[in-house]
Amino acid sequence: MPRNAPSKDIDTSNNERLMRYLQDLHQADHPDPSPEHAASRFHTGRVPNGRQSGNKPRLMLMGQRRSGKSSISGVVFHKLPPSETLYLETTTQISQSSMHSFMDFQIAELPGHIDFFSPDFDQADIFGNIGAVIWIIDAQDQYLDALTQLLNTITYLAQEWPNINVEVFVHKVDGLSEDFKNDTFRDIRQRIQDELSDLGYDNAPVSFHQTSIYDHSIFEAISKVIQKLLPQLPTLESLLNSLCSSCRIQKAYLFDILSKIYIASDTSPQDTTSYEVCSDLIDVVVDVGEIYGWARPPVDGKTGDQRTEFNNHACESMVTMEKKGHKYLYLREMNSYLALVCIMSDDNPMERKVLIDYNVGVFQEALSKVFQWK
């Protein structure tokens, strides 16, 4: 039997559901927001389709001096080892960099000492194309001044650029005890929310994350920031939900391989450990792939595309997480930029491997329609 052919055991009702999604995908570029997305106060869906578009998801890093802006940009988008951030020099002017991957991200950094309210700066130039402002607060330092600056920024953005999401990173939490970390986070969030409420900005699109460059938290937080800017997110979540129920998958993530940012996951509750373990599997597969890998067919399919119907040339891996083998990780490359990583808790998913491969093949085809790669 061909590797991806459906077996007789396939759960046909779930399969039909996944197929129906495929048929409805002409709506994928303008997904109908679900009620919770429609009611969301966050601004979603303003970044056009991936690489085809000249537009890029643009993030602006802001915060006081030495809060960690360049470190975050270096570690997440430029693969800088966290220990080397100790030697970063102070940023003196507005800087901008891009990361070329599945989506071409643009990251700008506004140095802490720059007063962007001053008439010397063109605010339209600074904030005109920004999707999200990431405000970084050093949780190991005194933060009252930072909170005042943050409040001024939020109120300014709410008035002048109401479409920009504000993402507050309570940063450097690695140096704090668990209790102190949670207290600090709660204190910062409460102060900001109270002030905003007093000023009449209860619905300002502000969210809070605890981050550190020394663990996965910074990647997880940036993933959430970027997901809010993806117009395809509701479609991707529905597809992943459907895949999970078809194949009894516990948790599924769609990762950007280069940055290890996940651009979507199914909507079941998640814990940080699931993200960490899936993200680590990508590292392992990338390392092994560098030794034993082969040149991938081009994504645009123009030349030398050798893919078969379900892209049989894709890299894939299935490993067990425990000695007893009750938990499995499954990774499959979707194209040169994206990988699907799933956690399965089952006695023996190898028995259902054909079903999983088939459904993942259908998911992959749906993805190619959502992002219009051939």
Ligand SMILES: Nc1nc2c(ncn2[C@@H]2O[C@H](COP(=O)(O)OP(=O)(O)OP(=O)(O)O)[C@@H](O)[C@H]2O)c(=O)[nH]1
């Ligand atoms: N413990 C800890 N230190 C961090 C973290 N992130 C950054 N740092 C350290 O914080 C210091 C300042 O980091 P930078 O990235 O240079 O800060 P910045 O905001 O860009 O600073 P300016 O360019 O001066 O505005 C460096 O020594 C980093 O190693 C973190 O998550 N945890």
